[in-house]
Amino acid sequence: MVAYRRFACSVAALAASLMTSTAFAQVPVKLGVLADMSGIFSDIGGMGAAEATKMAAEDYEKANPGKLKIEVVSADAQNKPDVSSAIARKWFDSDGVEVLIDLPTSAISLAIAPLVQEKNKVALFTASGSSDLTGKACTPNSVHWTYDTWALSHGTADAITKAGGKSWFFVTADFALGHALERDATAVVTQNGGKVLGGVRHPTDAKDFSSYLLQAQASKAQVIGLTNAGGDTINAIKQAAEFGIVESGQKLAGMLLFISDIHSLGLKTAQGLQLTTAFYWDLNDKTRSFGDRFATRNGGRYPSMNQAGAYSAVMAYLKAVEKAGSAKDGVAVVKAMRDAGTFDDPLFGRTSLREDGRVLHDMMLVQVKKPQESKRAFDYYKVLATIPGDRACRPLKDGNCPMIK
Template sequence: MKGKFGLALGFALSLLATTSLAEAAEGPVKIGVLTDMSSLYSDSGGKGSQIAAEMAVADFGGSVLGQKIEVIGADHQNKPDIGANIARDWYDTQGVDVIADVPNSAVALAVQQITRDKNKIFLISGGGTSDLTGKACSPNSIHWTYDTYALAHGTAGAMVKQGGDSWFFITADYAFGHALERDATEEITHEGGKILGTVNAPLNTTDFSSFLLQAQASKAKIVGLANAGGDTKTSVKQAHEFGLTNSGQKLAGLLVNIDDVHALTLDIAQGLIFTEGFYWDANDETRAFAKRFMAKDGLMPSAYQAGVYSAVLHYLKAVKAVESKDTQKVLAKMHATKVDDFFSHGGYIREDGRMVHDMYLLQAKTPAESKGEWDLDKVLRVMPGDEVFRPLKDGGCPLVKS
């Protein structure tokens, strides 16, 4: 009996050692937060996105597969070639398994292709073009927080229904801006509105005067800002200085984050209607996360940052469940498991890579309505994900079975 017990014990220890060696051979899980650390999207993403990823790792427990989880960050400088080079180096030489965030759709599209080529995982929070789950979709990517279709469907659709049936666009001249204008135009015309004109503005421009003059001259009821980050702040401020809204025109911020409203102040931002994937003051769970995040970052979390947290946590849960960081096993588990956290309860990942969850139609409060520094927005409507995101059949993703 002793001999049989000894053999069994030896076999068990050998199996345990083999498993531990296999886990060690895979190396630690390594997460790269690729974002804008220094320019127009740095408040919405930036170091806050890295903090969000680190919070997710800490809340998960800090380790998986017997090893400590690592988080690194880098600045893509809003240049696709720089972002692509960082992604390639991370995958080839630094052992990164998953890249998260990537505001700037042009950079996100470049990183998406490299991620697919290297068979890694891309968790997109900051990048917005709906092409990421459309014609450019990838089996290795999950588009987590928002996209241009949802923004357009939420904001433009609501404003046309309120009588804003003529539009002029000021559009950021790169992939995100053009996709946002395109998706908003489709929604506006579908609802019976019309487009009176459009003008392209260089990314990170400091002078919107000529673009605003064209918008005023168009007599459009709505001036649609198909931009984001610092461009949104600058264009809204200068529209206020021009007295554009005093003449009866309204501004539609097609992508506005909490940090944008805070920087603008309610004196300027009041009345803006916009669509978000996350709002810090939506419920007790979001408020609890926001309080913890603000203690580390000094600002309330943006939708980008909250999305990074949620996506990274979901990824780590999948790694633990399949007991491997094998890309295809982890992706399959992520797709098969509903998202359950403060960001979304019941969110799910479609075959085109879209994570479907509720979105918020928000309006910036008046100064009189606000009860504190960050009491900036009110929820006009919670929009179900199946309603606000593009139908699976309409995206043109080659991965979708007809």
């Protein structure tokens, strides 16, 4: 009789476990890609970020059949914090979305972060750059994956200043990312004995940079720092070439450049530019495999670091959901991501999540190849230096994240 009862209890426990597992697998984990689908940042995120998210979901399901049922939705953020907040709130309140991916501008991310915390969801900041997201605006629900303004500045500005570019003039996009880039780059320049001679700010999606570039020329600064992004950076570099700025002896420093920007500029215009990036598709066999798969699905265009960030962040998030046992508690999922410790990400190498929400991985200082050095489209970078993750990111004690005591 005792043996029978033990057997019956074991069967009941097994049945309950199977029912729980089956029920969990039938609950979809809904991922929301909130990206710039039609504006100046669409090439660096956009539908490519949605495609990278779908690739991560498919790869996870293939490797872990029956564990989670994943659904991906997407929307155009229109680069407006109010529009993005309204979409996110509807997704959270009515549509069952548990996590946001991409978030194309720092202004959007800074607006979304407190909402995500209020709703106890998760934000994977894979396309926004302000280092404030892991500083004064940090939350237990936020993960800053790809890059930030501190890392970019301590890569590009540090290398150029140490190489002799001691006087700077900034052409800055007048929004949160631009302000943060200029602030963090200025700190690096001055720490290295350089001097900022001035700066000018322009609206987002500016078409005519002539007046800004003339002011930069008149400053006689050795380096013109472009603290903007996307279409604005492309337009500024193209018009600088028309003005013969580099030929006249000044140097351009693109503080936030993507491989899609180099593709749009062409190597004849972009050659010699130095920039800091978190990802390059042609770095090793794993990145090349992902890059080729992505290009096949994305009209032949290879992934930007933001699109690679979307893939890797989503993959890490799904593994954490499995570990946490539910996607409903955002804080618990982020904790599970952090508890994973240091792991070998196929696209970013050794990777870990810090207490302030910053993801640590290597960054690379690269130089754009000359046209004759490139063997095919998107073969654009020469890696000059690899910056280890613990040096590429701002020290934890310097961020002023209120969660860190």
